[in-house]
Amino acid sequence: MLRVPDLTKQQRRSRLEARLLESGAESSHEAWGERKHGVIGAMRGTVVELGPGTGVNMRYYAPGTKVIAVEPNPVMHPPLQSAAEKHGVDLEIRQLDGAAVDVVDESVDGVVGTLLLCGVDDPGRVLHEAHRILKPGGTYFFIEHVASRARTANRRVQRVLFRPHRWLFNGCEITRDTAETIRRSPFESVDIDEVDRGRPALWVRHQIAGTATKAAQ
Numbered sequence: 001m002l003r004v005p006d007l008t009k010q011q012r013r014s015r016l017e018a019r020l021l022e023s024g025a026e027s028s029h030e031a032w033g034e035r036k037h038g039v040i041g042a043m044r045g046t047v048v049e050l051g052p053g054t055g056v057n058m059r060y061y062a063p064g065t066k067v068i069a070v071e072p073n074p075v076m077h078p079p080l081q082s083a084a085e086k087h088g089v090d091l092e093i094r095q096l097d098g099a100a101v102d103v104v105d106e107s108v109d110g111v112v113g114t115l116l117l118c119g120v121d122d123p124g125r126v127l128h129e130a131h132r133i134l135k136p137g138g139t140y141f142f143i144e145h146v147a148s149r150a151r152t153a154n155r156r157v158q159r160v161l162f163r164p165h166r167w168l169f170n171g172c173e174i175t176r177d178t179a180e181t182i183r184r185s186p187f188e189s190v191d192i193d194e195v196d197r198g199r200p201a202l203w204v205r206h207q208i209a210g211t212a213t214k215a216a217q
């Protein structure tokens with residue numbers, strides 16, 4: 001007899017989110033692959049990735065890198081594990097909130113968060129945690145979509161699509177000023193590039209990428 005899984009609405013939505021993340025992986029790779037290869041691929045030692053989702057960044061780690069994946073949504077865990085195995089990443093998944101990570105102070109070499117701060121309740125708190133767990137001189141690498149400039153056509157599009165996008169992507173908000181949040185975080189040095197990914201990305205076309213570095217002692 002065919003067994004119909006008893007999925008809650010939340011689980012169904014999470015599965016849809018996982019499929020959308022995987023289907024967007026190639027266009028994200030076209031836009032950001034080179035930079036991710038450069039920064040993520042250079043990370044050594046132990047790295048914490050916050051909100052890795054289905055594991056779109058696993059392809060960029062050097063094989064054998066130890067990655068602690070802080071991913072609260074268990075629906076993401078099987079594809080994340082498969083991606084890590086495919087790319088030879090030494091993965092440990094922890095089902096936690098990035099705002100309260102059970103990693104000791106100043107113990108990791110790098111932290112990665114891509115398309116993360118748009119969907120967490122308290123982005124400032126998550127950045128505080130990233131800073132806390134990094135060794136002195138360590139780097140937080142980020143890519144985020146951000147609010148388009150006020151009073152532009154694109155900002156109007158974002159306003160219209162704000163609620164459906166937030167529903168589809170489990171609370172992700174497309175009008176956050178994440179660059180400002182990162183600049184106000186405890187990181188001592190911040191480099192941010194602003195990129196317009198153009199019309200195909202429409203309501204998430206304005207993105208930022210960069211690194212935030214903890215002072216060396």
Ligand SMILES: C[S@@+](CC[C@H](N)C(=O)[O-])C[C@H]1O[C@@H](n2cnc3c(N)ncnc32)[C@H](O)[C@@H]1O
Pocket residue numbers: 021050051052053054055056070071072073076096097098099113114115116119120121169172
């Ligand atoms: C839009 S997805 C991005 C996934 C992946 N990083 C990427 O670049 O495609 C956001 C991910 O962050 C996770 N997430 C949401 N809230 C979180 C939190 N408080 N702490 C850590 N991860 C969180 C979600 O479960 C989801 O997997």
